[in-house]
Amino acid sequence: MIEAPNKRSAQIDVFVGQPGGMLKALHALQSQSEANFLSPADIKLVASKFGVPVAKVWGTVTFYSLFATTPRGRHIIRVCENAPCHVVGASDILAALEQHLKIRAGGTTTDGLFTLEATSCLGVCGVAPAIMIDSTVYGNLTKEQLPALLAEYRQEAQA
């Protein structure tokens, strides 16, 4: 998984010198990482490119929920647990997912396919309870629909 540093470095060269470019560089690096995260090497790279201390980059990365500093699964499942989803059964959805995937929120399945995250409002509460798998939203969910939904992703991974 460790790519040649100059390849990673080329991915972010366009952002160096752009005002506010550091966040964009981090977005770009993470989206091209196979395990969906920013490694210590990535963080060091950004620090040296932008001429700032490693601690500053580290502090920025850990601040935002869309960035991760540990390897994650191929697909990120995000479950909204705020009140509008909560009152129509979000905690049942989270519990059912934990049971089905045999992991707790924050964990990654042993096959590396899914990471389960509990998040704040996803802005689709009109169809609550809602989850996001990568950038696709699924709303009006019942726990009965979950196995079939996840099966689709598993099939796709095997194909």
Add this chain to the structure above:
Amino acid sequence: MKYYRAHVLICSGSNCAIKGCQTIKDALVAVLNKHELQSEIKVVDTGCLGWCEQGPSMVIYPEGVMYSRLKNSDMDEIVTEHLLKGRFVHRLMTQSTDTLGLASPLNMTPFFQKQRRVVLKNCGLINPERLEDYIHAGGYTALATALDKYAPEEIIAMVLDAGLRGRGGAGFLTGKKWSYTKAALGEPKYLICNADEGEPGTFKDRLILEGDPHLIVEGMAIAAYAIGASKGIIYVRGEYDLSIKRMEQAVLQARENGILGEGVLGSGFNFDIEVCAGAGAYVCGEETALIESIEGNRGEPRFKPPYPAEKGLWGLPTCVNNVETLANIPAIIENSPTWYRSLGTENSPGTKVFTLTGNITNSGLIEVPMGITLREIIYDIGGGIPQGRRFKMAQTGGTSGGCLAEEHLDLPMDYDSLASHGSSLGSGALLIMDDSHCILDLTHCFLKFFVHESCGKCTPCREGTPALYKLIGKMTAGQGNQDDLELIHRLARTMQDSSLCALGQTAPVPVLSAFRHFWPEVEAHMTGNCLAHKCFSGRGSKHDH
């Protein structure tokens, strides 16, 4: 222009996309092609009609018939019956038919009848991806009028006269904010459109951006002209893929057509917009945190003063406005401040977009005149409480707002009357809850959000939110005592008085309003009684991992 005998408008907003509008569209197109109707009937993707509960839905013109809760298998019948034979498919129709067999107008259905669409006027009616559609609907005339007829000071005066208040939560007079930025020294000036929408239960900005992106480009251009800004940035939540895409597309189209860039619409005014994606942090919706984030840093709020109007992005004068605020501007310029004031109330003129969520029949997006009562929203537009349950409470203004009880149902929804009842209009989120819910269990859930989203910069908020969460958790477990109550009040006071930004200042609001309006229920927990039977049995604290 090509003539079509019928237009089918399919809602492609996020909420319908989730329910499968894309597959519906594909199925419809396939059936149309089978009957060789593709040259007679046009299928158009539009923005959100608002009735998300009923999605996916479509409206067929010229008859104006709305079909809802559609499945792919319904397309055959709609094409062969409605589009070929001119007979409505009654089982899928949203509205009723009159004695002549005509569909009653959509705006007479209960869901739309009490609505007044100013901001959402194009949503669901035009194709948001086409500049031509926006222009056909009268778009960019307000910008042309502004540049042609008015001086920047006159625009500010008009917005002040209209009495428009910021729709991002705080309700500050928009004209006033603009005049501060205009008066500030420093070049260039920036205009930022705040589309970081993260308040739980709010999704209005998303659907406005998806349904009518050019309206925001136009609103921003007028605002920038008024305050003398040459650079615009729209900061969109990182999760809002479709909003980002539609905005980028609209900005590009505007640039290619001389609406943005050097010499806007042939005038001497230069203005361009950059679309910037967030990275997931609720606090970045706070204007100074948002500026930090655009600068590429941790999104922590700054000390105020200096306010962004003096020292904002890159230390230069900056005006931050919410999406809905800017979406009101073109209508004010086009129709006059007096017209705007004819909507809404004296101190809260205009309309407000609300998002209805929770235990309500018609969840979705609505726009109503300010001052409408909660009862009208819930029962007339929202269709009431489902499953034969009773209304218990409504949280207005999102998680940082307060809860209102049954006795407040006739309260007018405007900034001042909600504030006087310990709540707020906020972002326009309306969470409706039925009598199966426990006030303390919900308060616990609200607080969890703040624990998660506190940025950690100031002590009262960083330490206060988890402490409050624990104390309320203790009460839901039936272990709360008199000392805890006192501590909760002291802590709440400290957080309100000394937190750096409104996140920490409003985190205690749900707790205080629960105590104020639902005291008997809270008190019952002290003696081991949960009136809603949610707590103690292990259920109430289920979301507490």
